[in-house]
Amino acid sequence: MGSYPDTVNLLEYLRSRSQIDCDSLDLELATELGPFVDCTSNQADSYLELLLPQRKAILERSAALGRQLLSEYPGVKYEQLAVEIAMVNLSLAITPLITGAIHVMSNPTLTSTSEIVENAQRIANLCRRIAPDFDMSRLCIKVVATWEGLQACKSLTALGINTLATTLFTMEQAILAGEVGCIYIAPFVHELKAFFDATYDDGGPNLNLCVEAQRYYKERHCVTRVKAAGLLNAGEAKQLAGVDSMTIAPELLRTLSNTHEAEIGITDSSIFERETKASGQKIEEHSFVNEERKYREAFARSYDGKGKWKTQEAINIFCEYQIKAEGLLRDISVTSPTQRDLLLQC
Template sequence: MGSYPDTVNLLEHLRSKSQIDCDSLDIQQLGPFVDCTSNQADSYLELLVPQRKAILERSAALGWQLRSEYPGVKYEQLAVEIAMVNLSLTITPLITGAIHVMSNPTLTSTSEIVDNAQRIASLCRQLAPNFDMSRLCIKVVATWEGLQACKRLTALGINTLATTLFTMEQAILAGEVGCIYIAPFVHELKAFFDATYDDGGPNLNLCLEAQNYYKERKCVTRVKAAGLLDAGEAKQLAGVNSMTVAPELLRTLSKTEEPKIDVTDSSIFERDTKATEQTIEVHSFMNDEKKYREAFARSYGGKGAWKTQEAIGIFCEYQIKAEALLRESNVTSTEH
């Protein structure tokens, strides 16, 4: 009789190769996890859940109470920040690593982004005085201005992750400014909000190229792959520093058994990494805004810049929706 090949559970296999994080604020997920990542869309959708009503109302009320402490900040913006921090803090007992709270994507200047990140850190200290602040990471959009903000925040001792990242130019600058993570998007963000949209397929090699780049240069920055759509992509990324995975895909991975040899051979990180070709000229962008903008604009025939702006636009849309939700909650509560 023939013998069956050894099989592995995909989720367990991935955990043996990479750090697995939860890309959701839903606390009823398949742990254990290290980090928990979130954004404006996650927060808005979570605040619509009936079980989160108390957090919604509490955040709306506290935003109104604290508005005098943060002059020049719109009430709605402050209330959203409080809600996002509150939601993330509910996850901390269930993870061993950091909560990743995204800064306001509608802010475009470096100084605004720095102020926003510092305010999020301040709110975190106010809401949870005993919280270890080394477990807070601020997600910042990977624009020139955003990455310059990351440089300042690193100097202030605030951890940052460069998000909406689609190119090596962004990855290089993120490493130079001291981001502890980058989140290369495997797919365009629109693919997660429009089931009929075809973005042309995943860009997996960016994760490998960036990780090799950081390793060769001994950068502190690590790669956190984001925006995975299916189990096949997760298998190919086994070996990336970390990956943040959405609930539906986590459930699929947890229920899937495959031959061990097939799973291992699927990973692009198991292959000869020396064969990976650099797709751009490698040099410092730290103090050369003009060179960075020119290189970024050319990357992937201009698609990298376009994908970045598209993703930022989607997050801005949910920031606006969240602000409206908190504003309405505050009006409703004061009426009573």
């Protein structure tokens, strides 16, 4: 590699300003560009990873264990349980390559608070069962930022289970997530659809939500931290330098790793740098945790209704991949001898 006088590697510079996480379950990527702190994942990541030939053993092992444990979880369909096991297995595989937590997403098709709580507890139990020596403080459950999902986070916090509020597009969601004790929120810089449809124009990034939420939490000494998600390019990453954390997809990670720029120019790009220098009044405090009607009305109005629409669109996409993953596990046929061999590996 040639020298770059008076420049810095962009990925390493960002690591000096923010926690950098891997938004992928790709073991080769984590080895190549790590160490990362956390690893975030979702139903789409998991489904696409399970299609890879090198993941066949995890796919079959998860199917076998799902059949074995099904009777222990009345009311849960085999394919749902098997997907949960597969997602836990994929996340556990990457833990030796990261220094922080794995973020496993709960089933996005579940809509009631009680269902989400039960689902998250089951994921935690599966994690303990598959890896008894795993430090459970390194597990974080990603929960969709609906009213019901965030109320589930409140219950899970009381149970000692870490949560992250995902599919988050508004300050109303951010405020409630802080009130219920989420350790992270993941504001989406872009609509999720922009990552699955190259022709889709979502109108540009919403970077200010990350700034506003982080400032709100710090002013009130909240435990909740901002983990920016859904970045599309290096320019957005530079602007977010200084955010608590950002989780970055593989293609952009490689771009950042191969980019060298003058440090002063990168620093000047940061909206957090400008926020630090600016003196402003505190953001007005709100409380929604015990005010469902107030929250729903404020959320519905946020960004002229676009926040609510973007949230539902993102949830719908994750639901599609949940269903695809269930179909993949449903179609796995495990013969008895192989099943015994696979179960011995669990």
